[in-house]
Amino acid sequence: MSRRQKVPKARAADTTTVVVLxxxxxxxxxxxxxxxANLEAICHEYLQDVHKLExxxxxxxxxxxxxxxVLVTPSLAKLSPLPAANxxxxxxxxxKVLLALGLAPNSRKRPA
Amino acid sequence: MAGTRGKAARPLAxxxxxxxxxxxLSSGGLPRHRTSLLIGGPGAGKxxxxxxxxxxxxxxQRAAGIFVAFEESPAQLLANxxxxxxxxxxLASKKIFFFDAHLSPTLVTAGDFDLSGMLAMLAAKxxxxxxxxxxxxxxxxxxxxxxxxxAEMREIYRLRDWLADNALTAIITAKVDDRASGLMHYxxxxxxxxxxxxxxxxxxxxxxxxxxxxTKYRGSSYAMAEFPMSIGASGIEVGAADLALIEHRAxxxxxxxxxxxxxxxxxxxxxxxxxxxxxxxxGTSKTTxxxxxAEAACRRGERVLFVSFDEAAExxxxxxxxxxxxxxxxxxxxxxxxYSARTEGISAEAHLLKLRSLIREYRxxxxxxxxxTAIAKAGTLGAARxxxxxxxxxxxxxxxxxxxxxxxETDDMRAESTDLQISTIADTWIHLSYLVRSGERxxxxxxxxxxxxxxxxxVRELVLSDSGPTLTDVYSAGGEVLMGTLRWEKxxxxxxxxxxxxxxxxxxxRGLQFAEASTRAQITALRMDLQRQRAELTSNxxxxxxxxxxxxxxxxxxxxxxxxxxxxxxxxxxGNGAAR
Numbered sequence: 024m025s026r027r028q029k030v031p032k033a034r035a036a037d038t039t040t041v042v043v044l045x046x047x048x049x050x051x052x053x054x055x056x057x058x059x060a061n062l063e064a065i066c067h068e069y070l071q072d073v074h075k076l077e078x079x080x081x082x083x084x085x086x087x088x089x090x091x092x093v094l095v096t097p098s099l100a101k102l103s104p105l106p107a108a109n110x111x112x113x114x115x116x117x118x119k120v121l122l123a124l125g126l127a128p129n130s131r132k133r134p135a
Numbered sequence: 136m137a138g139t140r141g142k143a144a145r146p147l148a149x150x151x152x153x154x155x156x157x158x159x160l161s162s163g164g165l166p167r168h169r170t171s172l173l174i175g176g177p178g179a180g181k182x183x184x185x186x187x188x189x190x191x192x193x194x195x196q197r198a199a200g201i202f203v204a205f206e207e208s209p210a211q212l213l214a215n216x217x218x219x220x221x222x223x224x225x226l227a228s229k230k231i232f233f234f235d236a237h238l239s240p241t242l243v244t245a246g247d248f249d250l251s252g253m254l255a256m257l258a259a260k261x262x263x264x265x266x267x268x269x270x271x272x273x274x275x276x277x278x279x280x281x282x283x284x285x286a287e288m289r290e291i292y293r294l295r296d297w298l299a300d301n302a303l304t305a306i307i308t309a310k311v312d313d314r315a316s317g318l319m320h321y322x323x324x325x326x327x328x329x330x331x332x333x334x335x336x337x338x339x340x341x342x343x344x345x346x347x348x349x350t351k352y353r354g355s356s357y358a359m360a361e362f363p364m365s366i367g368a369s370g371i372e373v374g375a376a377d378l379a380l381i382e383h384r385a386x387x388x389x390x391x392x393x394x395x396x397x398x399x400x401x402x403x404x405x406x407x408x409x410x411x412x413x414x415x416x417x418g419t420s421k422t423t424x425x426x427x428x429a430e431a432a433c434r435r436g437e438r439v440l441f442v443s444f445d446e447a448a449e450x451x452x453x454x455x456x457x458x459x460x461x462x463x464x465x466x467x468x469x470x471x472x473x474y475s476a477r478t479e480g481i482s483a484e485a486h487l488l489k490l491r492s493l494i495r496e497y498r499x500x501x502x503x504x505x506x507x508t509a510i511a512k513a514g515t516l517g518a519a520r521x522x523x524x525x526x527x528x529x530x531x532x533x534x535x536x537x538x539x540x541x542x543x544e545t546d547d548m549r550a551e552s553t554d555l556q557i558s559t560i561a562d563t564w565i566h567l568s569y570l571v572r573s574g575e576r577x578x579x580x581x582x583x584x585x586x587x588x589x590x591x592x593x594v595r596e597l598v599l600s601d602s603g604p605t606l607t608d609v610y611s612a613g614g615e616v617l618m619g620t621l622r623w624e625k626x627x628x629x630x631x632x633x634x635x636x637x638x639x640x641x642x643x644x645r646g647l648q649f650a651e652a653s654t655r656a657q658i659t660a661l662r663m664d665l666q667r668q669r670a671e672l673t674s675n676x677x678x679x680x681x682x683x684x685x686x687x688x689x690x691x692x693x694x695x696x697x698x699x700x701x702x703x704x705x706x707x708x709x710g711n712g713a714a715r
Contacts, residue, residue, distance in 0.1 A: 047252060049249070049255060052251050054247050057246070081255050088252065088255075089234070089260065093252060094238065094253055094277075095249065096248065098252070109243065111242060111248045112244050112247055114246055115245065117245075120243075122243075123245070
């Protein structure tokens, strides 16, 4: 509830673990381009230097995407730390993305 | 322009679905390289329909297909379809690829998305396995995630374009909860596709009935009505449109209706491939009569399907054996197939489809349905009536001789006609009734009609014994038919008078014999008398000759002495006479 309780959590994530993310996009589709931009902004603000992002173009690697359980694009998968999470959409709903990734919306204040 | 003209000139290519009945009412199946939409509420059979199309295409045309499952995981789907006869086959088939598009409950939606990635994956898979069919099962699950009507439309159009580019025959299924309001949500889906099939599950009088209807089919004629449908062991079966034309072969061959006296009343039996209706109140031995027919057919070596509603096969066999109708051996030899079904809560359509599959599987030459009226128990009478009609025509189409029994609630013969109205289409109608007189109930058999046959107009008494049913002659007394004890009395009376007559006749004959003997004796006596008289006459004649000779000699002597006359020839004459 209080900000203080959440701050150490976010810092712990910042300092001890690297967040591994995979973003599946479909070429230059508007939603896909938007998703890339949105994710990069989030990573810049919250996960600077503690994230690993791989962007996969489903149009180029359809079999791999299928094997990895992709349904729609754009689609974001958080592989580690556990629990794993999946977010679909162009990631314009930042609050939802942060929640899914286990990042508090206000943890931004710490590194800044 | 030229392209458009070319397309218009070509008839719409269709791909058979292999679903029993559906290909008939869609005149060929679903449009090839086009998109068809299946809509319906939960449990209407959309998934089964789509899956069956893929399985049939894979097994019959060696055509591969992709099944995109939004609602259930492929593992669930496969588990569900093992209950179908084709289930295990589809499991083994390498021709069908299941794409697990079933959305995880933990999935978070954060903003707009599209299907372009999924379609790219599916296109890759399509090239890989050479798929010709594709199913999007439960697309509504995905569309609701878009939360935006315009986005939904955009993706639907994306899907349409993709399907057109990839030359795939597609089936999209979508749930609608309500016919009126729910459908509005996906109306644009309906505009987009080339064929719309509506599946519906309805509750009528506690009975769930399923129906199928084609509501749109671009560039094709189709049966517009709503048809009954059922999901059985073979998957979806549609009660397809009956041919408007009735084309039954009219056989001249007569087969026994069960026993000789009944055949005699029917002018030699029933025609092969005809339908016979037996009506009567409970206990008038309709089943026995039908059983006798079945047994006779088995004895000829013909295959018989005995359908009993609401009565177990064992029970029927036991009851019939008490009147000398033995089914056991025929069941064992495989000539007789007993099928018993409950009717409570099962729609008439479901019975029809079950019977149809039984007929196809077993190929009987005779069928007994006992009692057909039971199908009207669940659901509406109108539906049951239609089913009864279709059933009889279907069986006649197969050239199968049919005996159906129908229960009448009252002993009034006209009551039957208000029920299932099958008496009009049956070829022969036998009515069984009770005649109550002098404190007895006796079974009476009447042949109400028998097409193409000079049948007896007489009422006969049906008597059941250990050796089976038989018909006895009836006596008319004062314009009334005598049965039971009255008949027995009459018979006894007639027997007594016959004995009396016999005795009288014997006595008369004895008298005549005596008279004859005495006449013969008289004749003998007279003959003897005659002989005696003749003998006497002969001896008299000899004496006379001797006397005549002596007298003539004396006369000659006398004349010679007198020398008066020359000797006369009279003596010679006399001698001749004596010699005679």
